[in-house]
Amino acid sequence: MSESSIVPPLSQGWGYGVIIGIGMAFAVVMMGVTHLLRKYAHEDNNSFETYSTAGRSVGVGLTATAVISSWAWSTALLSSSTVTYSYGVGGAYWFGAGCIVQICLFALLAIQSKLKTPHAHTILEVVKVRYGTVAHIVYMALCLINNLIAVINMLLGASASISALTGMHTVASIFLLPVGVCLYTISGGLRATFVTDWAHTVALFIIVLYLALKTLTSEQLGSLHDLWEAVKAAGVQSPVDGNYNGSYLTMTSPSAVEFGILHTLGNFGLVIMDSSYWQKAYSADNAAATPGYLLGGIVYFGLPWCLGTVMGLASIALQHTPDWPTFGRAVTTAEVNSGLILPYAGMTVAGSAGAVAVVIVVFMAVTSTTSAELIAVSSIVSSDIYHTYIRPSASGKSIMVVSHLACVGFTIVSCAVSVAVYYGGGSLTWTLYFLGVITCPGMVTMPLTVLWSRQSKVAAIVSPIVGLFAGLATWLSTAYYYGGEVSVASTGLTLPCVFGTVASAGVPAVLTVILSFVFPDDEPFKWSKFNAIELIEDDSISEDSTPSVDDEKFSETSDPEHAGSAPPELASYKLKPGHIPTAGEVKYMQRMSIVAGSTAAFLFLVIWIIWPFSMYGTRFEFSESFFSGWVVVSLIWVFAGLLVVVFLPPIDGRHKIIQIIRGVTLGK
Template sequence: MLGSTLVGYNFGLAGPFWFAAGCSPMIVFFALLGISCKLKIPEAHTLLEIVRIRYGTTAHIVYMGLCLINNIIAVANMLLGASAAITALTGIHIIAATFLLPVGVVLYTFVGGIKATFLTDYFHTFTILIICCFFTVKAFTIPEIGSIGHLYELVRTASTAHPVEGNHAGSYLTMTSKGGIYFGILHILANFGLVIMDTSFFVKAFSASPSAVVPGYVIGGIAYFAVPWCLGTTMSFVAIGLEGQPRFPTYPRRMSATEVSGGLVLPYAAITIAGKGGAAGILLITFMAVTSTLSAQVIAVSSIISFDIYRQYFNRRAKDADVIRWSHYGVLFFGVFAAAFSTLLHYVGVDLGWTLYMLGVLTCPGIFPTAFTILWRRQSRIAAILSPLLGMATGLAVWLGSASALYGGVNVATTGQILPCVYGTVASAFSPLPYTIILSLFNPQNFDWADFRKEKLAFDTGDDVVATVDPVIEQELNETGAGSQPHLKRWARIAAYWSIATFVGHWVLWPLPMYAAKYIFSKTFFTAWLVVAIIWIWGTLFVAGFFPLIDGHRQFRAVFAAVMREGGVKEGERGGGGDGESGDEGELH
């Protein structure tokens, strides 16, 4: 939310679109990875277990490092932007905000684990979308804007006063934006890395019913598109259009580059249209977005510490209770470390804009090797180990070399420019592809997917463990052999089709012709553009807020029936019970 308004302010309406198009395709693509994992290794808990079984200890350690780097840089990017926004809205010291944000997350994740993550994701996302939809209405009720058409006139005037370098005719109202498409390239690659190397995506996929993985990620990816597109366009254009009017917080000056890069476009726009209520709304959605995302990252890191480090290298006979205890240690450790690392970045001059541009250099090297680990049987062990390391070295070299060549030095300012980050991200993402193919051709592996099932990853059910498996999931997991394989393969085909269609639609057919057309939006076209975005985000509100209640009605009825039976058992106990009481208790158990 903060990032999409930042790039909207910098590049015009191309920025939020490319932000959205840089996220939705890989969320949908993860449906293919998730169902492939459930098809080939249904007992796995993390991505790293898959790497270890296929390639051994050295690869396991290498990918563990890649995943942890991914988690750390993702959390730092989030905390830097959120703490700056909270500081601007409340006056609290930025370091206090950086350390206080993870506190609540650590507490409820410590107690509730992944169940707490699922529940908070739902409630927080529902609340966030309600407030986002409120802003799409409130922005057009203030006298200074009044309508989408008048907002268009304000932005067109701003384009004349402050033309955008690299945009066609300097206009904010065009998709022909060099800065926008540069950002789109680095953002889609960076987010492929963030998704594929984020073990929390795999943890959630492994935790879900097989028939829920593909619809969940496909619907989620498409619905998500509206959030950065609609909110980023609306609120960045509010800031651009009203920046020279007295109700804007920085009046009579424009926002400084530091304020923009710090992610303050959205808070300032919210204050402009809704005053203190707008500030409270941004404060609330920032807190909720951070806690949901940080909770997922904490779960990811704690699962690495408990399953991939403790269970694998320190206690191979660990029981469920042992792993849970170490996951608690992981939750506490990562919460403190993330806040401390973000503080370090703040004091060396790094902010949301810098991390938003460069994070792909660090997150992308594992994209192709990781995907091939799950999808390509011929990738060799040496290729899987060396290609991401060579890719990261290549990306870092290109990034730093480009900063030095283009801007005359290597420092925070030059390395945060968009061109070095684009070159470094592209090199980091694509160089592992030839590395892994060439290395694999010398000694291809020809891996047998059935080998994944030979290693037992599920816990032995002992006296200290109570199995509580959802009946629907249990039924699907019990369908073995010919019954389950065609079912999962069908979902894999559906996921592949949706992955291709989403990428082609969001990244090729829709935006690229508009980039080539050098078209400056008319008032009518801009109105239609924003109306579609607003309808889409209201549809996302329904999908994320109300559809889970409809989709889960059977589970709600089952829980309600169980609660009522429990009440009947307790009533029977108070009344003396007998044979009927004992039967009820057995049924409940």
């Protein structure tokens, strides 16, 4: 055994059993669910509309659960404990705060997309209609890079943890983790992703509560009072550099704030440039988009806050006890960067059961999120690349074949690149800190595509490209300045990543405004032009099918200015005019836009400014009673979230569930 490894508490059979066994079980179950939906609920995932947007009828519960699942990366579970171990209570708080604002702000983008692009399938489709081919290619590249770095980050963290706990080879873990996900994603499309999101998220919340409660009631810790005492003593014995009094129990931590800035900006880029979030917005019912995203963001906050606080601080308290896996030596930097603090804490307080719990929760997190990434990439490859540029006359069936092949291809590519990064010295922490440099260049210009009619074509194309090069140059130059060389170690330092991310995000934000006024388009963009994007009929519908009543009503009453015409790249599809929002629906969505924007601004003000910086400025160090309240509130937050994800989706989908039960039992 090397000095940076431990004796695995579980056999390799556990690793293969969870990854292959549970993965395949989920695949079989989801294939069965897909079959039932097709047979009794008339949801045909072989239709591109159903496959890519789940019929645009997903309710609040599943939308919120999908948001939580998409955001509950294995990285979040592992890194929230790691940054708390490194910086104290501020680490877990800033991890949660760095995630909630983006999702709540995306509620505004979701409802604006429903209002202005009611028939879109991918955000890139919207970009092409507004700015043309060059912009389409630029943003396509940015989105695909974003998807790739997201999956690499998840696979590196998950595989390191599973390897440490089971002895399973890291490379085997990397390649096997996405197998089951790929199978049920191909089988069920976005609807299967929503259903598995629900199952995974319920399991995730239960295991997080188990780990937190088991830790707080373990023999090694004793009670919240004992944990507070141990962490307070650790701040005296090994003070945190920069923290007030060197304490782990204070929000006055410059390093935690630096991480918060880096994490918040990087996550803005991840959310906005991840086309899976836009697809889930398109799939939501008009009435579900805003409340779904707001509820999902608020519920999610408790996960990293609670788990990171309890497990990170418990690691500080337990690392010098005989039950700690590395007892007798210090935890190495490599172990910390690989996200092994959570697995070590779980092993310490619960032995093999704790190790099993961590393996399962990491597996659940990485697979549910990977499913969304596969759907996003497959839609980009099949619709935005294959059908738009390679074979414009392709049939719907061939588009679906390419979509399935894209799932397999992206799985192989992402695994191969993950292995290359792993052998190159990259880790979960390195990719987490670095990713903002890559993901942020388009995070302002992409939303302005549906929010600001005066953003010009030149600004939309040039700004993210300049921002990307500015971010990379800043990142590498500051890495050399602070580290003395450009290496994996220096490029993974916090400050170079912060400066690089700020440059990637800030330069395009300023440049797009300047270029929009210096090189304006002939006239402000008319949102009605987005109605050129139309719904896509399944190939099985005959050419001479009689239009439905809704179609006839649309053709009689729709405003020609709003109806638009199909773009050339959709010419071979059987197009359906679809539904143009009525005056009442428009009014509702405009009202929800105000609600979403106001809520996001309010949460940013409270969670990102008032709450943390009032504690930072007063140099407040947690008392025993305040610490107990802090932990208890985080536990209540997670428990309330569990109730939401367990009950709300089935309540939303009760009619469809009843329909399927009747079909199975009564045969109709």
